[in-house]
Amino acid sequence: MTTMSTSLTEGARDSATLLRRNLKHLVRYPSLTLTIIGMPVVFLLLFVFVFGGTMGAGLPGGSATAHPRADYLHYITPAILVMTVVSVANSTAILVAKDSTEGIIDRFRTLPIARSAPLTGHVLAAMAQTVLGLLVVLAIALALGYRSGGSLAGWAGAAGMLLLMGWAVTWLCVALGLASGSVEAASNAPMPLILLPFLSSAFVPTDSMPTGLAWIAEHQPFTPVIETLRACLEGSDPGSDAWWAIGWCVLVTVLCFRWASRLFGQVGKG
Amino acid sequence: MTVNDTAIEVSGITKSYGDQPVLRSLDLTVPAGTVYALLGPNGAGKTTTVRILSTLVSADAGEARVAGFDVRTAPDGVRRAIGVTGQFSAIDELLTGRENLRLMADLAHLRASEAGARVDELLARFGLAEAADRRAATYSGGMKRRLDLAMTLVSRPRVIFLDEPTTGLDPRSRRDLWQIVRELVADGVTILLTTQYLEEADRLADTVGLLDGGRLVAEGTPAELKARAGGETLDDVFLALTGHAATTTDDNETETLR
Numbered sequence: 401m402t403t404m405s406t407s408l409t410e411g412a413r414d415s416a417t418l419l420r421r422n423l424k425h426l427v428r429y430p431s432l433t434l435t436i437i438g439m440p441v442v443f444l445l446l447f448v449f450v451f452g453g454t455m456g457a458g459l460p461g462g463s464a465t466a467h468p469r470a471d472y473l474h475y476i477t478p479a480i481l482v483m484t485v486v487s488v489a490n491s492t493a494i495l496v497a498k499d500s501t502e503g504i505i506d507r508f509r510t511l512p513i514a515r516s517a518p519l520t521g522h523v524l525a526a527m528a529q530t531v532l533g534l535l536v537v538l539a540i541a542l543a544l545g546y547r548s549g550g551s552l553a554g555w556a557g558a559a560g561m562l563l564l565m566g567w568a569v570t571w572l573c574v575a576l577g578l579a580s581g582s583v584e585a586a587s588n589a590p591m592p593l594i595l596l597p598f599l600s601s602a603f604v605p606t607d608s609m610p611t612g613l614a615w616i617a618e619h620q621p622f623t624p625v626i627e628t629l630r631a632c633l634e635g636s637d638p639g640s641d642a643w644w645a646i647g648w649c650v651l652v653t654v655l656c657f658r659w660a661s662r663l664f665g666q667v668g669k670g
Numbered sequence: 671m672t673v674n675d676t677a678i679e680v681s682g683i684t685k686s687y688g689d690q691p692v693l694r695s696l697d698l699t700v701p702a703g704t705v706y707a708l709l710g711p712n713g714a715g716k717t718t719t720v721r722i723l724s725t726l727v728s729a730d731a732g733e734a735r736v737a738g739f740d741v742r743t744a745p746d747g748v749r750r751a752i753g754v755t756g757q758f759s760a761i762d763e764l765l766t767g768r769e770n771l772r773l774m775a776d777l778a779h780l781r782a783s784e785a786g787a788r789v790d791e792l793l794a795r796f797g798l799a800e801a802a803d804r805r806a807a808t809y810s811g812g813m814k815r816r817l818d819l820a821m822t823l824v825s826r827p828r829v830i831f832l833d834e835p836t837t838g839l840d841p842r843s844r845r846d847l848w849q850i851v852r853e854l855v856a857d858g859v860t861i862l863l864t865t866q867y868l869e870e871a872d873r874l875a876d877t878v879g880l881l882d883g884g885r886l887v888a889e890g891t892p893a894e895l896k897a898r899a900g901g902e903t904l905d906d907v908f909l910a911l912t913g914h915a916a917t918t919t920d921d922n923e924t925e926t927l928r
Contacts, residue, residue, distance in 0.1 A: 410779070417776040425764050428805075503760030507821070510724045511777055512749040 411514035418508075418521025419528075425495070426529060436491045437533045440484040441540055447480075447603065448473045448544060460605060470545055477541045478558075478629035479602030482622065484533045485562055486597065489569040490590045492526040496577030497586030509664075516661050523570045530566040549635040557632040561645060565625050568649040569593060571656035578663035597622045621648035676735075677702040677829050677860035678723060683732035685718055685884075692718045694884040695732065700862055700877070702828075705855055707875035708864045709908070715884040716864035717757060720833045723862070724754045737829050753827030755819050757834045763807035767798045767817050770806055771824055778825035792820040796850070812843030819850065830854065832863040836870060848874055868905050882912045 426433055447455070448469060456468025459475055499505050499518070508518045538546075550558065573590050580586040599613065600606070600622040606614045617623055624644035631638035638645075678700035685693040693715045700706040708716045721727040723736055725745040733740065739747030754760075761770050771792055775785035793799045796816040801809060806817060815835070822830060832851070836844040851861060851874055865871055871878045872892045880888040880895070888895060888911045899910035908914075 413779070414777060417773065421762065421765065421769075421773055424769065428764050503756050503758035503818075504762055506726055506756055506758075507754070507760040508777075509726055510749055510752065510754045512746050513777055 407514070411517055411520075414513040414517035415520040415524065418518050419524040422495070422521050422525030423528060426525060432491060433529060433532070436487050436529065437484070437536050439487045440480050440533070440537050443483055444476075444480045444537065444540060444544075447476050455604070458604070458608070473541065473544055473546050476603055477538075477546045478626050478633060479597060479600075480537055480541065481534055481558075481562055481629065482565065482597055482602065482626055483594075484537045485530055485566045486569055486590075486593050488526050488530045488533055489566065489573040490587075490594065491529075492522055492570050493573035493577035493580070493586045493590050494583055496522055496574050497580050497583045500578055501582060505664075515665060516657075519574050519660055519664055522574055523567070526570045526573075527563065527566055530563070530570075534562060548633045550633045551635055554632040554635050557638075557642075558629050561625060561628050561632065561642075564646065564649045568652040568656070571653050571660060575656045575660035575663060578660055596620060597626070600626055602626050621645070621652070624648065675702050676700070677704075677737060678706070678862060679733075679735045680719075680723070681733050683719070683722060683729045683734055685715075685722065685727070685729050692884050693722075693729070696881075696884070696886060698879055698886060698889070700860060702860050703855065703858050704876040705851065705861045705863065705874050707871035707878045708862065708881050709866070709868065709871045709878055710864075710881035711866060714881040716881055717833055719881070720754070720756070720831045720862070720864060723748075724752055724831050725749060751828050753822035753825065753830045755815075755822045755830070755832050755835060757837065759814055759818055761806045761814055761817050761821065764805060766803050766805055767809070767813075768793060768802040770817060770821055774821045774824035780824075788824060792823060796820045797846075812839055812846070815839060815843065815847065816850075819847070823854075827859070829860045829862070832861060834864055834866065836865070836867065844870075868908065880908060880911060887911050 452469040452472040454468070456470070456472030456475070459468075459471055496519070499522075505518070514520075548555070572593070576589040577586045580589045597603075600617050600620055602622060606617040606623065609617055621644075624641040625648070627641040628638040628645045631641065676699055678698070680696055680698045683693050683696040684691070696715070696719065698706070708719060710716055718727065722729045723734055723741060725741050725748050728742060733742075735741070736748045737751035739745075739751065741748050762773065765773065768789060771789040772785060775788055780788060790799075793802045796819070798813065798817060798820065801813060806814065809817065819832075819835070835851075836847050839847065848870070851863070855861060863870075863874065875892065877889065878892055878895060879886050888898070888907070890898065895907045899907040
């Protein structure tokens with residue numbers, strides 16, 4: 401075995417060890433997971449039952465339909481799935497900040513382990529939580545009457561898109577958590593990430609927005625992600641949206657992984 | 671003395687935070703198997719010294735070798751040889767005592783059978799066997815500090831840094847910790863500890879370095895230092911050599927580091 405593959409194996413082993421630590425945290429602190437998954441569930445119920453009747457009628461061709469609420473449920477389910485992913489990532493910023501304001505991060509930094517292992521442990525735990533959250537939210541959407549026209553391949557594509565996006569926004573939140581310096585700041589730092597989906601095609605079609613805003617909405621990363629999800633779940637071809645979505649996710653992952661790793665090396669250098 | 675007999679070798683280490691100098695050309699040598707106490711008030715540069723030697727912070731200038739490895743060019747070599755118990759608790763409070771130790775054993779790549787045995791041994795040695803399966807959040811201050819130190823020892827480090835190991839502990843917990851330090855030294859481990867307590871340096875250290883304003887103002891065995899300053903206690907020594915008492919403090923260093 402070469403040195404390179406030894407260190408890769410050890411890095412994976414250390415990440416797995418730290419993943420187990422973070423999963424134990426999640427199991428012992430269930431109210432956190434409940435809050436995280438509760439947010440998109442509340443959004444789903446709010447948007448369907450409170451706004452859905454009116455919003456559904458405003459969708460293209462909506463006034464002609466007899467079931468505006470059901471149509472709106474169909475329209476926003478992909479958006480709510482995206483909100484679920486963002487909600488989990490958001491909490492990761494807090495968990496990372498909590499680690500880095502406590503002595504434990506210095507302990508990890510004085511161990512002969514891969515520099516990225518503690519961070520990768522957080523990201524992997526967040527991915528496990530993301531899968532759980534997506535299943536819960538999807539089950540509720542199905543219970544409310546959501547039906548997908550997607551094939552098995554479409555569902556696989558949607559799952560892949562959500563996980564890829566989860567990977568990207570979680571690395572972003574890990575970096576934000578390290579950069580924020582306190583748990584309080586970390587809980588606010590990813591706020592734009594929660595708001596950004598509202599300025600996309602998530603809840604209303606972008607062509608219903610004023611021109612400037614529509615331009616922003618069409619060019620920000622959440623729109624191609626959500627359009628890709630919609631296409632996959634409806635059984636149509638996402639076309640160039642998929643490439644834009646994948647490109648954004650890879651770019652954010654690479655930049656934020658490097659940013660987070662650099663910050664981790666500097667924690668406490670003050 | 672050969673290089674192998676020197677556990678820690680520091681020459682000309684300088685460090686500033688902004689325009690605030692914290693260490694001004696610090697030199698020190700710690701022979702293997704001995705206890706060196708860095709004694710000084712808050713803000714003297716004790717914690718910064720430990721953070722540089724444990725690869726957490728890089729020095730602005732100077733060289734430092736720990737267990738034969740350069741902290742700047744071979745930090746992983748240093749990390750494989752050292753254990754650090756810092757001033758701030760480095761335990762995971764949501765995990766039990768046993769899980770905290772197991773985490774360290776797994777990160778040290780001990781085999782599963784070996785890891786279990788090592789964890790049990792440390793739990794027993796540090797009087798934590800009964801509380802092993804309780805979450806660390808429920809531990810008393812003394813128990814947390816013992817768990818913290820036990821976690822540091824899992825990988826059997828050859829060089830151990832203890833940054834103010836007994837600050838905030840009650841007298842009994844302090845004596846327990848001193849006993850543990852003595853046992854470690856009996857096993858051949860090298861210890862560099864920092865303290866504001868003169869009694870602690872006096873009781874534990876083979877060599878005491880008085881650190882004041884980022885400089886080593888005196889160094890020697892506790893007896894040598896007392897003889898030099900003509901005092902009864904290290905308190906007198908500190909006063910004689912620096913013109914102020916060791917407990918006259920400002921909190922600059924702690925605040926900078928937080």
